[in-house]
Amino acid sequence: MSLQLLYLHGFASSPEGTKASFFHYRLRQLGLELQVPELAPDFRCMTITSQIAIVEPLLERGPTVILGSSLGGYLATILAERHPEQVAGLVLFAPAFGFARRWESRLGEPAMERWRSERTLDVYHYGKSREEKLSIRLIEDAGAYPDEPDPRCPALVFAGRRDTAVPLETVEHFTRARAGRNLVVLDTGHELTEVLELMWQLTHDFLASLGAAPALEQKGF
Numbered sequence: 001m002s003l004q005l006l007y008l009h010g011f012a013s014s015p016e017g018t019k020a021s022f023f024h025y026r027l028r029q030l031g032l033e034l035q036v037p038e039l040a041p042d043f044r045c046m047t048i049t050s051q052i053a054i055v056e057p058l059l060e061r062g063p064t065v066i067l068g069s070s071l072g073g074y075l076a077t078i079l080a081e082r083h084p085e086q087v088a089g090l091v092l093f094a095p096a097f098g099f100a101r102r103w104e105s106r107l108g109e110p111a112m113e114r115w116r117s118e119r120t121l122d123v124y125h126y127g128k129s130r131e132e133k134l135s136i137r138l139i140e141d142a143g144a145y146p147d148e149p150d151p152r153c154p155a156l157v158f159a160g161r162r163d164t165a166v167p168l169e170t171v172e173h174f175t176r177a178r179a180g181r182n183l184v185v186l187d188t189g190h191e192l193t194e195v196l197e198l199m200w201q202l203t204h205d206f207l208a209s210l211g212a213a214p215a216l217e218q219k220g221f
Contacts, residue, residue, distance in 0.1 A: 045137065051075055055079055097174060121136070
């Protein structure tokens with residue numbers, strides 16, 4: 001049975017983000033379709049639960065390999081843990097484990113109290129290139145999910161050594177927790193956009209090992 005490919009974009013990003021567009025193009029060259037759903041059609045009211053509700057119907061179509069960036073990577077691990085029969089593998093780009101806890105720590109208690117009181121926070125939306133309102137429901141809802149899900153499927157995980165958004169040790173802990181998780185640490189920051197070609201080569205090899213992409217001759221970079 002063929003595997004479908006799904007990409008989950010990051011927080012305040014979009015299906016037209018740099019990594020999503022790059023991997024969509026590369027897979028299209030192989031005759032493969034990468035689905036990239038809009039995870040926050042209503043950004044203001046976005047929650048982990050609302051994003052899961054968008055993705056779960058796609059998983060019902062058949063076994064899937066999920067690629068996910070940052071918050072999308074964290075979301076991918078939640079879905080893989082909840083649907084082990086449907087998720088055959090994961091490719092994670094700086095997955096945002098401990099999402100709710102790190103948000104609260106980064107903002108600090110005074111700012112969190114204002115957010116809880118006012119119910120919305122102005123956040124820069126990279127996909128729209130402007131500030132957007134974001135409901136406190138995101139954090140309230142995220143607290144119901146584990147900091148670090150534990151899916152059983154194989155995973156290829158990329159992390160930046162200079163990532164200031166998702167600490168490297170957080171990603172290392174996830175990859176050490178279960179066999180079949182391969183961590184690639186790159187000398188870059190959170191976005192990982194300057195190492196796209198290298199990540200593509202490794203991702204292709206991983207997908208080929210799962211039967212989700214055709215094997216190709218090694219041609220270097």
